[in-house]
Amino acid sequence: MSKTIYVLNGPNLNLLGKREPEIYGSDTLADVTRICTDVATPAGFEIALFQSNHEGEIVDQIHAARENACAIVINPGAYTHTSVAILDALNTFEGPVFECHISNVHKREAFRHHSYVSLRADGVLVGFGIEGYALATQRVISLLKDV
Secondary structure (H helix, E strand, O other): OOOEEEEEEOOOHHHOOOOOHHHHOOOOHHHHHHHHHHHHHHHOOEEEEEEOOOHHHHHHHHHHHHHHOOEEEEEOHHHHHOOHHHHHHHOOOOOOEEEEEOOOHHHOOHHHHOOOHHHOOOEEEEOOOOHHHHHHHHHHHHHHOOO
């Protein structure tokens, strides 16, 4: 079994640390990679982080995860609320899937309250800042440590 956890990020997350810091904070995607790696490495897992502003590229990464990853942590950004394609791709993945959002989407605009991804996710973390990624990574490791 692969010991690689895919950490997938959707649109505008390439601007993490620069875009709306009052909502998303000052941490960057490099910080996300670091905190996930800090959790994964001691347990013998690896992190593969990917970000795209393009829905099809995210779908392609989910397809690649079927062969190369044991789990997916995903923050689909705005695609959370719109993408049946990402949901369908996640439904083809057999390992654990955790949905992660930096802000508390339930305290924001009403359209952000619905998630297609949640229909597949084994867990959802919202409002923990980038620490949510580390928590999701830790949960994946807990689930897979005896597999």
